Amino acid sequence: MDKAYRLLNHxxxxxxxxxxxxxxxxxxxxxSCALDFKPPKVTVVLDKATRTRExxxxxxxxxxxxxxxxxxxxxxxxxxRSLHDDPEKLAHAGxxxxxxxxxxxxxxxxxxxxxxxxxxxxxxxxNEQVYDLFIGEVIAAWADARVFxxxxxxxxxxxxxxxxLHYIAGGQFYAIGESIVVxxx
Amino acid sequence: MDKAYRLLNHxxxxxxxxxxxxxxxxxxxxxSCALDFKPPKVTVVLDKATRTRExxxxxxxxxxxxxxxxxxxxxxxxxxRSLHDDPEKLAHAGxxxxxxxxxxxxxxxxxxxxxxxxxxxxxxxxNEQVYDLFIGEVIAAWADARVFxxxxxxxxxxxxxxxxLHYIAGGQFYAIGESIVVxxx
Numbered sequence: 192m193d194k195a196y197r198l199l200n201h202x203x204x205x206x207x208x209x210x211x212x213x214x215x216x217x218x219x220x221x222x223s224c225a226l227d228f229k230p231p232k233v234t235v236v237l238d239k240a241t242r243t244r245e246x247x248x249x250x251x252x253x254x255x256x257x258x259x260x261x262x263x264x265x266x267x268x269x270x271x272r273s274l275h276d277d278p279e280k281l282a283h284a285g286x287x288x289x290x291x292x293x294x295x296x297x298x299x300x301x302x303x304x305x306x307x308x309x310x311x312x313x314x315x316x317x318n319e320q321v322y323d324l325f326i327g328e329v330i331a332a333w334a335d336a337r338v339f340x341x342x343x344x345x346x347x348x349x350x351x352x353x354x355x356l357h358y359i360a361g362g363q364f365y366a367i368g369e370s371i372v373v374x375x376x
Numbered sequence: 377m378d379k380a381y382r383l384l385n386h387x388x389x390x391x392x393x394x395x396x397x398x399x400x401x402x403x404x405x406x407x408s409c410a411l412d413f414k415p416p417k418v419t420v421v422l423d424k425a426t427r428t429r430e431x432x433x434x435x436x437x438x439x440x441x442x443x444x445x446x447x448x449x450x451x452x453x454x455x456x457r458s459l460h461d462d463p464e465k466l467a468h469a470g471x472x473x474x475x476x477x478x479x480x481x482x483x484x485x486x487x488x489x490x491x492x493x494x495x496x497x498x499x500x501x502x503n504e505q506v507y508d509l510f511i512g513e514v515i516a517a518w519a520d521a522r523v524f525x526x527x528x529x530x531x532x533x534x535x536x537x538x539x540x541l542h543y544i545a546g547g548q549f550y551a552i553g554e555s556i557v558v559x560x561x
Contacts, residue, residue, distance in 0.1 A: 197544055197545055200406050200407075200542075200543060200544055200545070201387065201389075201406070201542035201543065201544055201549075201550055202386065202387015202388060202389070202406070202409075202542050203387060204386075204387070221385050221386070221387070221410070222385075222409050222410050222411065223409070224387075224407050224408070224409035224419065224421075225406070225407050225421075226407065226421060226507055226509065227421075227507070227508075232507070234409065234419060234509070236409075236410075236411060236412075260556060263556045263558050264558045266558075267558040315502075315503075317500075317502070318500075318503065322411060322412070322417070322511065323412075324411065324419070326507065342545075343544060343545070343548070344544060344550070346550060354553065356556070357385075357386035357387050357542075357552060358385060358386065359382055359385055359386055359528060359529060360382060360385070360527075360528070362557055362558040362559060363528070363555060363556070363557050363558075364386075364555070364556045364557075364558070365386055365529070365531060365552045365553055365554065365555055365556065366553040366554050366556055367542060367550045367552065367553050368539065368550055368551040368552050368553025368554065369550065369551045369553065370548060370549070370550055371445060371448045371541070371548070371549045371550070371551055372547055372548050372549075373448050373449045373451075373452040373547040373548075373549070374547060
């Protein structure tokens with residue numbers, strides 16, 4: 192948990208999932224960021240039009256997950272279609288969810304991602320209403336040990352299909368690239 | 377300005393600069409994010425211990441800039457040293473600043489970056505005190521046309537030295553990598 196912030200530190204596009212009353216949904220979000228180290232906190236922007244936001248507001252819990260290069264099409268579809276318009280959105284996008292229990296909540300994780308952060312909403316009504324900005328405290332986190340271990344990403348030695356995605360617009364992403372190490376000043 | 381959010385959309389580490397009363401400073405920040413499209417807004421986390429935060433609070437203006445792969449050592453030094461401890465921090469790091477006037481404010485831009493966003497603080501005292509979280513509205517933005525034009529990054533065709541940086545920890549960054557384009561679903 193001390194290193195959970197590092198899962199988001201390099202600015203990946205994330206998938207946001209949530210569940211309430213038997214409904215589960217996932218959306219994509221480029222506007223998500225680490226906010227604090229300990230306890231780890233995060234921010235994410237959730238537009239009022241999204242079904243996922245309704246589920247987050249109802250349950251008080253959301254999951255941020257870091258999708259991989261091989262999930263680019265999945266990520267784009269989850270970001271472009273709404274559960275409001277397509278009740279079979281998840282099946283059509285090919286998203287497979289696994290429910291896990293964390294602190295009395297059942298939360299849906301998207302299979303195949305590189306990392307998952309389960310977050311409890313820290314209610315900030317003004318941020319949520321004025322800016323669509325939600326703050327969460329990370330209450331559980333996991334990562335795929337092929338690409339994140341000992342508190343560090345290892346994109347340079349892991350399969351390229353596991354690189355994180357960084358969205359621009361119009362279906363264009365960049366995968367994360369080469370490692371650059373600077374000696375301490 | 378309609379495309380200013382795209383300068384941050386892929387989650388680069390940024391340099392935050394500010395000036396007040398003849399003092400100028402620059403720090404590095406991995407925790408910065410787009411917040412809105414129009415007008416473009418951003419978030420950035422500024423620790424209370426930083427001199428840059430004091431200058432932002434005094435002037436009400438800050439600049440987010442996107443440093444490049446060839447500025448990795450500069451970025452790390454600006455993030456690791458404080459003006460409180462080293463009055464010659466900028467010179468020691470090799471940072472060169474250019475002052476520009478935007479809406480009655482004189483703001484320092486760091487030379488050699490790939491993009492610059494001048495932001496006016498939208499005061500949110502609770503966020504600033506509780507979370508060290510600042511919200512800014514972008515009032516001017518520029519980019520290096522070699523790597524950003526027509527509202528899109530062109531990392532794949534620009535010199536590799538101009539790629540954006542994505543910080544992890546301990547002096548390790550990743551440069552942004554390959555372009556992945558998904559057809560609209």
